[in-house]
Amino acid sequence: MQQALKILDEVFGYTSFRHSQAEIIQSLLDNHDALVLMPTGGGKSLCYQIPALVKDGIGIVISPLIALMQDQVDTLKALGIRAAYLNSTLSGREAFDIEQALLSNQLDLLYIAPERLLGERTLELLSQSKIALFAIDEAHCVSQWGHDFRPEYQQLSVLHTRFPDISRIALTATADKQTREEIIEQLELQSADVYITGFDRPNIRYSIQDDGNSRQQLWNFLVNEHPADSGIVYCLSRNKAEDTARWLTEKGRSALPYHAGLNAEIRQANQQRFLREDNIIMVATIAFGRGIDKPDVRFVAHLSLPKSVEAYYQETGRAGRDGLPANAWMAYNLQDVITLRQFIDQSDASDLKKRIEYAKLDAMLSLSETTQCRRQTLLKYFDDHAKANCGNCDNCINPPETWDATEPARMALSCVYRCDQHFGVNYIVNVLLGKSDSRIERNRHHQLSTFGIGTGYSVAEWRSIFRQLITANYLLVNMEQHGVLQLTEKSRPLLRNEQRFELRKQRKPEKTKTTSSSASQKLSVRPQDQELWDALRACRKRLADQSGVPPYVIFHDAALLEMINKRPQTGDELLTINGVGHQKLKNYGTEFLGIINSFPLPELLNNDFSDTVNQTLLLYQQNPDIDSIANQRELKKTTIYTHLASAVEAGLLDAKSVTGLDNHQYQTIINTYLSLDDEDKNRIKPVFEALEGQYDYGVIRCILAENRP
Numbered sequence: 141m142q143q144a145l146k147i148l149d150e151v152f153g154y155t156s157f158r159h160s161q162a163e164i165i166q167s168l169l170d171n172h173d174a175l176v177l178m179p180t181g182g183g184k185s186l187c188y189q190i191p192a193l194v195k196d197g198i199g200i201v202i203s204p205l206i207a208l209m210q211d212q213v214d215t216l217k218a219l220g221i222r223a224a225y226l227n228s229t230l231s232g233r234e235a236f237d238i239e240q241a242l243l244s245n246q247l248d249l250l251y252i253a254p255e256r257l258l259g260e261r262t263l264e265l266l267s268q269s270k271i272a273l274f275a276i277d278e279a280h281c282v283s284q285w286g287h288d289f290r291p292e293y294q295q296l297s298v299l300h301t302r303f304p305d306i307s308r309i310a311l312t313a314t315a316d317k318q319t320r321e322e323i324i325e326q327l328e329l330q331s332a333d334v335y336i337t338g339f340d341r342p343n344i345r346y347s348i349q350d351d352g353n354s355r356q357q358l359w360n361f362l363v364n365e366h367p368a369d370s371g372i373v374y375c376l377s378r379n380k381a382e383d384t385a386r387w388l389t390e391k392g393r394s395a396l397p398y399h400a401g402l403n404a405e406i407r408q409a410n411q412q413r414f415l416r417e418d419n420i421i422m423v424a425t426i427a428f429g430r431g432i433d434k435p436d437v438r439f440v441a442h443l444s445l446p447k448s449v450e451a452y453y454q455e456t457g458r459a460g461r462d463g464l465p466a467n468a469w470m471a472y473n474l475q476d477v478i479t480l481r482q483f484i485d486q487s488d489a490s491d492l493k494k495r496i497e498y499a500k501l502d503a504m505l506s507l508s509e510t511t512q513c514r515r516q517t518l519l520k521y522f523d524d525h526a527k528a529n530c531g532n533c534d535n536c537i538n539p540p541e542t543w544d545a546t547e548p549a550r551m552a553l554s555c556v557y558r559c560d561q562h563f564g565v566n567y568i569v570n571v572l573l574g575k576s577d578s579r580i581e582r583n584r585h586h587q588l589s590t591f592g593i594g595t596g597y598s599v600a601e602w603r604s605i606f607r608q609l610i611t612a613n614y615l616l617v618n619m620e621q622h623g624v625l626q627l628t629e630k631s632r633p634l635l636r637n638e639q640r641f642e643l644r645k646q647r648k649p650e651k652t653k654t655t656s657s658s659a660s661q662k663l664s665v666r667p668q669d670q671e672l673w674d675a676l677r678a679c680r681k682r683l684a685d686q687s688g689v690p691p692y693v694i695f696h697d698a699a700l701l702e703m704i705n706k707r708p709q710t711g712d713e714l715l716t717i718n719g720v721g722h723q724k725l726k727n728y729g730t731e732f733l734g735i736i737n738s739f740p741l742p743e744l745l746n747n748d749f750s751d752t753v754n755q756t757l758l759l760y761q762q763n764p765d766i767d768s769i770a771n772q773r774e775l776k777k778t779t780i781y782t783h784l785a786s787a788v789e790a791g792l793l794d795a796k797s798v799t800g801l802d803n804h805q806y807q808t809i810i811n812t813y814l815s816l817d818d819e820d821k822n823r824i825k826p827v828f829e830a831l832e833g834q835y836d837y838g839v840i841r842c843i844l845a846e847n848r849p
C-alpha cells in the first residue's frame with residue numbers, strides 16, 4: 141500500500157485516495173476479485189491502474205469503447221506509464237509490435253476490445269505473458285436488458301476459467317440492483333469484494349423544464365450559463381440535430397452535428413474537433429457520447445426526453461467529469477412522450493420487453509414531473525439513498541408551486557369520455573374552450589355539457605393539464621387510432637371525485653439575464669485571474685496540438701484553476717497541484733511556471749473580495765479615474781467608491797488618493813463623524829446628513845473605512 145500511495149503522488153500527482161479507492165486497491169493487491177460501482181468522475185480507472193503498476197506483470201483492461209482507447213493510452217503515456225491498446229483500428233504490423241511488447245513484459249497496461257480478447261490467438265498470447273490483473277470496464281454491458289448490451293461480455297467468464305489465479309476487477313458507473321446481480325453471475329464474481337460508492341454526482345446541477353419553446357429556452361440557458369463552454373445538446377432525431385446545430389452556428393456559436401446519418405469521416409472529424417478544441421457544442425442524437433471521456437464538458441442539454449432514467453443518468457453523466465461545476469439541463473414537451481411511447485408500441489420487441497420499456501419510460505416521466513428534489517428521485521431509482529434536499533437542482537433552488545387541479549382534470553377526463561374517447565388533444569381542448577368548428581358541429585359536440593366549460597383556463601394551461609394527465613397515466617394516447625385520447629383505469633377515482641390531482645404550476649420561461657450570479661453554475665475564475673487563465677489555456681492548447689492529443693491530456697481545467705489560485709513559483713510548489721506528477725513537471729513545468737511568473741498578481745488584486753469589487757479594482761489599477769470607471773462599468777459613482785472602500789479598509793488603498801480630498805476636507809469628515817452620538821456611528825447616513833450632502837456617500841465610506849475602529 142505504501143507503494144500505491146507513492147505512485148499516486150509521484151505519477152498521478154494526487155496526495156490522497158478518494159471514496160473507496162484505497163480499499164479497492166488493497167483488495168487487488170491481496171489477490172481478491174472486486175466489483176466496483178463508482179459514479180463517473182469518481183476515479184474508477186485509478187483502482188486498476190495503480191495495482192497494475194504495483195504488481196508484477198501487465199494490467200489487461202477490457203473495454204468496448206474502442207474510440208476511447210487512443211486517448212486513454214495518450215493520457216497514461218503523458219504520465220510516463222507504458223501503455224498500449226489492441227483493437228481493430230491497428231495495422232497488422234502495429235498489432236504485432238504490441239504483442240511482442242506484451243510477451244517481453246515491456247508494458248504496464250494494455251487495453252483490449254472484448255472481441256479481440258476472446259480470439260484464441262489473444263488468449264494464447266495472454267497465457268504466455270506475465271499478467272498483473274484483468275480489469276473489465278463498463279461491466280454493465282453484460283446485461284441483456286440494458287441499453288449497452290454486448291454479447292461478447294457474456295463470454296468473459298473465460299478469464300476466470302483460463303486464468304483462475306489472476307485477480308479480476310469489474311467496473312461500472314451505471315447498474316441497478318438487477319444488473320449488479322447479472323454482472324456477478326455472468327462474470328462468475330461470486331467471491332468478489334463488492335464496492336458501491338453511490339451514484340451521486342454532486343457537481344452536476346439538474347434542471348428540467350417542460351413545454352414552451354425549447355429552442356429559445358436552450359438559447360437563454362446558453363447565454364446565461366455557458367457563454368463560452370464545451371457541451372453536448374441531445375436531440376431525438378437526426379433532422380433536429382442538424383437544424384439545431386445550424387441554428388446555433390447562425391447565432392454565433394461553434395456547433396457541430398453528430399448522428400448516425402453522417403458519413404464516418406465527418407463524424408470522426410466533428411468528434412475530433414469537440415475533443416481538441418475549447419468551446420465546441422456538439423448537437424447530437426444518442427449515437428454520440430459512448431467512448432467520449434472529455435473531462436471538461438460543462439453542460440449536457442436535452443432538447444427531448446431520454447427513454448429511461450439510466451439513459452438520462454448516463455448522458456448527463458458526461459458533464460463535469462473533472463469534478464468542476466456542470467449543468468444537466470433539459471426541456472421536453474408532450475410530443476416527446478407521445479413519440480417515445482409510439483417507438484415502443486411499434487417495435488418488434490416481445491411483450492415482456494415492451495412492458496419493461498414502458499416502465500422505464502414512466503420512471504423517466506416521474507423524474508421529469510416531480511416537484512421533489514431531482515437528485516433524490518434519481519438516486520432512489522438506483523436504490524441509492526440521498527439527503528432530502530440536495531440544494532443543487534432546479535426544484536431545490538426554486539421550488540415549484542403546485543395547485544389543486546382536480547376540477548379542470550375532471551373536466552378534461554369527462555370531456556374525453558363524452559367525445560367517445562375518439563379525439564386528440566387539440567380537438568378536446570377546443571370543445572372545452574367552446575371553440576366550435578365544422579368538425580365539432582358535424583359531431584354535435586357543441587351540444588355536449590362539457591362544451592365551453594373550460595374557458596377559465598387558457599389553451600396553454602389546458603395543454604399543460606393534458607400533458608401531465610398523459611404523463612401521469614390518467615389518459616392514454618392511442619397511436620394506432622391517430623393519437624386519440626382514451627381513459628385509463630387510473631382515471632376512474634379521479635372522475636368519481638374520490639381523488640385529488642395536484643399539478644405543477646407552469647413556470648414562466650426564464651428570461652435572459654435574470655439568473656443571479658449566486659445561482660449560476662459557471663466556473664469561477666476571478667476577474668483578476670482571467671488573463672492568467674486565458675494564457676494557461678492557450679499554452680495547454682499549443683502543447684496539446686504539438687503532441688497531437690486533446691488539451692485535457694496535458695492538464696485538466698481543475699489543475700489550471702488550482703494554479704491560478706495558488707500561483708506556484710517553483711517546481712516543488714507546482715508538484716503540490718492535484719494532477720501534477722513527476723513526468724508532467726518534467727515535460728511542462730518550465731512552460732507553465734514561466735507563464736505564472738509573467739502574470740504576477742499585484743498587491744491590490746491579491747484579495748478575497750467579490751468579483752464585482754475586483755472588476756472595479758482592476759480598472760482602478762489601469763486608470764484611477766472614478767468617472768471613467770463608473771462609465772465603463774455602467775454603475776453609479778457611489779457604488780464605485782463603495783467598492784474601493786473595501787480595499788481602503790483592507791489597507792490596500794489610501795483613502796485620500798482614492799477620493800482626491802485635501803487635508804481640510806478629509807479632516808472635516810472625520811470630525812463630523814467623531815461628533816456623532818455612539819449609536820449613529822455604525823451608519824453612514826448620519827454623517828452624510830450632518831455634512832448636508834456636500835460629500836458623496838461612497839466618498840464618506842472610503843474616509844471612514846480608514847478611520848473607524
Ligand SMILES: [Zn+2]
Pocket residue numbers: 512513514515516529530531532533534535536
Ligand atoms: Zn435537489
